[in-house]
Amino acid sequence: MKAKLGAGALVVLFLGGLWLVAAPFAVGYQPRGAEYADATVNDLWVGGGLIGLTFVALVVYAADALRELARRGKHAES
Structure with missing residues (x-):
């Protein structure tokens, strides 16, 4: 949930x-x-920085979620 x-x-x-x-x-x-x-x-710099930072954070989140799914898949096969 978090x-x-x-x-x-x-x-x-x-x-x-x-x-x-x-x-x-x-x-x-x-x-x-x-x-x-x-x-x-100011809006362009702050908005662009916010877009870049949150995009990177979303990519890291997605990669972590995929890694967790792969880990669970390996345990389910065992």
């Missing part, structure tokens, strides 16, 4: 990072064709 909660939290953080990257353009506080505002640059 593992599912943790994976769910990582997915929510990943989606939050995607929103931070998209927000300046979706909400419209970054005018089209204009030089990026400081807030836009």
